[in-house]
Amino acid sequence: MFEQAFKNVDDILRREGGGVLKYTEQSSWILFLKYLDELEEDYKKEAQLKGKEYRPIIEQQYRWSAWAAPKNKEGKIDHNNVLIGDDLIDFVNKKLFPYLKGFKQRAVSSDTIEYKIGQIFSETKNEISSGYNLREIIEIMDALRFQSQKEKHELSYLYEEKIRNMGNAGRDGGSYYTPRPLIRTIVSVVNPRVGERVYDGAVGSAGFLCEAFLHLKSQKGLNTNQLRAIQENTLYGKEKDKLAYLIAIMNMILHGIKAPNIIHANTLSENISDIQEKDRYDVVLANPPFGGKERREVQQNFPIRTGETAYLFLQHFIKILKAGGKAGVVIKNTFLSNGDASSLRGELLRTCNLHTVLDLPAKVFTAGVKTVVLFFEKGVPTRKVWFYQLNLDRNLGKTNPLNEGDLADFVKLQNNKADSDNSWSVDIADVDKETFDLSVKNPHKKNETILRDPKEILDEMKKLDTEAAEMMKAIRGLI
Numbered sequence: 001m002f003e004q005a006f007k008n009v010d011d012i013l014r015r016e017g018g019g020v021l022k023y024t025e026q027s028s029w030i031l032f033l034k035y036l037d038e039l040e041e042d043y044k045k046e047a048q049l050k051g052k053e054y055r056p057i058i059e060q061q062y063r064w065s066a067w068a069a070p071k072n073k074e075g076k077i078d079h080n081n082v083l084i085g086d087d088l089i090d091f092v093n094k095k096l097f098p099y100l101k102g103f104k105q106r107a108v109s110s111d112t113i114e115y116k117i118g119q120i121f122s123e124t125k126n127e128i129s130s131g132y133n134l135r136e137i138i139e140i141m142d143a144l145r146f147q148s149q150k151e152k153h154e155l156s157y158l159y160e161e162k163i164r165n166m167g168n169a170g171r172d173g174g175s176y177y178t179p180r181p182l183i184r185t186i187v188s189v190v191n192p193r194v195g196e197r198v199y200d201g202a203v204g205s206a207g208f209l210c211e212a213f214l215h216l217k218s219q220k221g222l223n224t225n226q227l228r229a230i231q232e233n234t235l236y237g238k239e240k241d242k243l244a245y246l247i248a249i250m251n252m253i254l255h256g257i258k259a260p261n262i263i264h265a266n267t268l269s270e271n272i273s274d275i276q277e278k279d280r281y282d283v284v285l286a287n288p289p290f291g292g293k294e295r296r297e298v299q300q301n302f303p304i305r306t307g308e309t310a311y312l313f314l315q316h317f318i319k320i321l322k323a324g325g326k327a328g329v330v331i332k333n334t335f336l337s338n339g340d341a342s343s344l345r346g347e348l349l350r351t352c353n354l355h356t357v358l359d360l361p362a363k364v365f366t367a368g369v370k371t372v373v374l375f376f377e378k379g380v381p382t383r384k385v386w387f388y389q390l391n392l393d394r395n396l397g398k399t400n401p402l403n404e405g406d407l408a409d410f411v412k413l414q415n416n417k418a419d420s421d422n423s424w425s426v427d428i429a430d431v432d433k434e435t436f437d438l439s440v441k442n443p444h445k446k447n448e449t450i451l452r453d454p455k456e457i458l459d460e461m462k463k464l465d466t467e468a469a470e471m472m473k474a475i476r477g478l479i
Contacts, residue, residue, distance in 0.1 A: 002155050005140050012133050012140075022127065025243050027137070028250050029124050034141045035253065036117070037064035057114060062099050067091060069142040077139060088131035097121055111232070113259040116249055123242040123264060159254050178207050178287045178330065179364060181404040186285060186328035186373060187211045189356070189414055194219055194226050196234070196282035199320065201267040202313055203237035206248035208285040209262075210255045231258060236281065240266040268294060268312050271301040272319040280322040287330035288313035290369050304343050310335070311344050314374075318351060321378040327352075333359065333370045336438040345436035349428060352376040356414060359389040359440045363396035372440070385426045386417040389442050421445075 006027070013023045040056055040063075047054035060066055072078040083091050104118025128134045145151055187208065192198050198212045216230045235257065239245045245264045252260040292309030299305045302315050310331050317327055335341050336357070348354055356375035362368050376382075388410045396402055413423055421444050431437065 002144060005144055008140050009137050012136050013128070015133055016128055016130065018127070021243060025124065025246060026127055028246055029120070029126075030137055030141050031144075032120065032250055032253070033064050033068070034144065035146055038146050039258075057117070059099075062096055064142075067096065068138045077142065082135070083131075084135045085131040088134055089126070089129070092126050092134070097126065110263070111259060111261055116259060116262075119264055120246055120249055124246055155254055159251060177205060179402050180207060180211070181402050181407060182330075182360075182364065182373075183207045183211045183285075184404060185407045185411060186330075186375075187215050188411060189375060190283060190285060190326050190328040192216060192283045192285075192326075194222065194230065194234075198235050198283040198285060199281035200237040200284070200286045201316055201320070202286050202288040203239040203248050203262055204244050204287065206237065206251045206260070206262065208287070209235045209237055209248075209260075210251055210257075212283075212285060213252070213255060213257055233261075236261045238263045238265050238267045240264075266298075267316060268298050268301065268309070270316075272303075272316055273301075275319050277322075280320055280325070282322055282325050284317045284321055284325070284327040284329065286313065286317060286327075290332055290365075290371075304347065306340060306344070308340070311341055314344060314348070318348060318378065321352075323379040325378045327374070327376050327378075329374045329376075330371055331374060333372045333440065335374075336372060336440060339435065342435050342437075345438060348374075348376065349382040349431075349436060352378045352382065353380050354382045354385055356417070357385055357387045357438070357440070358410060359387060361390055361392060361396055364402050382428050384428065385438065386414070386423065387426065387440060387442075388413065388423045389440060389445075391422055 009027050010020075010023050013026060016022075016026075036058070040058065044054040044056075056063070065071070067083060070078045070081050082088075100117055100121035102118065103114045104122055107115035107118060109115065126134075128137070144155070146155060192212055192215060194216055198209065200206075200208045203209065213230065213235055216234065217227070222230075235252075237248065237260075239248055239262060242264065245262065248262050249260050252262070288310045290310060293307045294309055294312055299307065299312070302312050304311070304315055306312060314329065314331065314335075317329060321327060335345070354374060354376040356373075358373040358375070360371050360373065362370045364371065390406065390410065392406055394400060409420075409422070413420055417423075417425060419425070422442070424443050426438070
């Protein structure tokens with residue numbers, strides 16, 4: 001039901017132009033309002049069962065059931081009274097969006113669903129220009145139901161698939177998606193516990209926070225207060241990009257988190273020297289952006305100045321962890337050996353116990369970037385690092401992605417930091433004290449020839465051919 005509905009909506013949005021990122025943004029705000037309408041019905045029933053009066057979040061004229069899908073006596077959409085064409089677009093742009101945007105000012109605090117509604121619609125605009133296309137999309141969405149846990153699970157799964165497709169859409173889309181098997185593995189190894197506060201300062205589509213929520217909820221013997229704490233004051237994040245922010249909020253709500261504690265802000269614009277004990281978290285789970293470059297004024301917020309976004313995020317994560325706090329952070333593998341990162345590596349090793357490094361194949365991410373996962377605990381210096389190199393007997397790709405079975409051996413060996421063909425330990429006493437080079441050098445693969453990916457070789461050949469042609473052209477111009 002949901003899968004076909006998403007396909008039909010995307011087909012309609014293609015008439016409007018744009019790509020998969022736009023489709024996801026536009027379908028998200030519509031889906032959000034439909035879901036919110038059903039959520040209000042659930043809240044109303046809960047209040048009635050407790051003998052309490054329910055005060056709706058959305059005023060009647062702006063409820064989905066009033067403007068989007070008014071029903072006749074038979075319970076079907078009343079096409080004699082629906083808005084359509086220019087009337088529908090005018091209502092959405094001139095009345096609905098301004099009203100929803102106003103929640104940001106009217107909300108009693110930033111951790112309420114009202115504030116989230118206001119923030120979402122302050123950062124989103126309707127880009128569907130045809131009221132007839134919008135009417136079709138609304139009627140497809142109206143047919144969806146989110147009442148049972150099975151339906152909600154199916155919807156959250158398909159929304160994750162939609163986000164994954166954004167990751168496959170190219171360079172920009174890749175910043176929104178971290179493979180879920182990798183996230184689940186990182187969450188499992190870090191193992192956040194009930195009562196600990198979990199943070200992601202580069203939240204993206206909120207995959208880490210959603211998986212942390214499921215992990216925490218699965219712990220046995222939880223009482224009502226603990227379940228409420230997981231909902232309300234356990235999961236926190238920040239996100240700079242407006243589309244990612246919208247998707248993160250939507251994704252968390254679909255996973256059952258009623259009022260996500262996500263702030264739309266640039267984490268790196270905050271001076272880390274201003275972080276106080278009350279601001280710190282027990283757990284950090286994150287995959288900061290690869291290869292970004294930050295302006296000088298942003299770099300001023302950090303003791304180790306660098307333009308590399310990921311290195312600034314890592315400094316932020318170290319600072320914002322409580323003493324004894326745990327982290328699992330994805331970062332480009334060049335961090336382990338790059339000369340520009342030597343000071344940061346030294347800081348990490350001095351202030352934290354970097355106990356595990358998971359070395360991942362290049363095609364785990366669609367951009368083909370080679371990455372590692374750093375697992376560390378704050379408060380004591382590193383004495384020994386356990387490395388695990390994920391060597392697979394197949395090439396990863398869009399049709400053959402990473403799965404949890406691929407990571408099972410890592411999870412199993414990680415408990416005891418055991419040696420194997422793919423794992424080994426390094427004493428920090430043996431590491432160069434000037435460079436702190438932590439390059440991944442598997443001692444069990446010394447004589448093994450590493451075969452390069454054929455596509456990589458072909459791309460390099462094309463590049464060399466182009467350079468040679470340009471050089472010949474320049475030489476001819478001199479003759």
